[in-house]
Amino acid sequence: MSVVKDLLQVESDGTISFGNYELDAKQKLSDFEYQGDIYKVKTYADITKLERNETFVYESVPGTAVNHFKVGDGFVEFTVEGIQDAQITLQMQEDSEYSVLVNGEDAGKMQTNLSGKLVISVELEASKPVSIRVESK
Template identity: 55%
Template sequence: MSVVKGLIQSEDNGTISFGDYNLEEKSKLSDFGHKGDLYKVKTFKEITKLEKNGSFVYESVPGTAVNDFEITDEGMSFKVEGTGDAQITVELEGDTEYTVFIDDMNAGKMKTNLAGKLMFSVELDNNEPSPVKIVKNQL
């Protein structure tokens, strides 16, 4: 795993990868097509942000690299790496409870706000990828 040199790319498994936390200056790429959607990525050492069809999807402070990013009806999953701990915000379904797994460990149940934003921190260790899985809780 490593930074995504082209800023964003489609993977053979149907997911996308994006972000380069090594960049000193902000870089962006718009109108990247994947499965009928258009993505926009902004990334550098201080922040990484992803939008899908003009709507917010992912943001990390500081910047990160994200691999195998996938959104499903049940939630989302990805692998994230960076040079230090990251505060991550994602957008899911509004006012909904999810269980967050980081490094295959249950980090607890969290509820999105009305806009669907969910915030959590990931302790990143020396550029090693940390798997994140966010699963919608069934009522």
């Protein structure tokens, strides 16, 4: 795994990858079409943010690289990499409970707020991707 040099790309398995935490200055890519939706990514060392159709999807502070990001019926899964611990915010269903798995281990249940934001803290080390799966319960 590594940073996404093109900022946002479609993988051979149909998932998307985005983000480059190695950048010193903010870069963005807009109007990226994927499965009928329009995506926009902003990324650099301090933050990585993904939007779909001008709606929030993902944000990490500091910046991260996200690989094989997949959204399904009731779940989101991806691998994330960065040089230091990150706070990840995902857009999910409002006022709902989710089970969070980090590297396949149960990290507990979490509740979204009224706007549907779910916040996860992840311990990261350079060149060591961490798998995340969030599923509805």
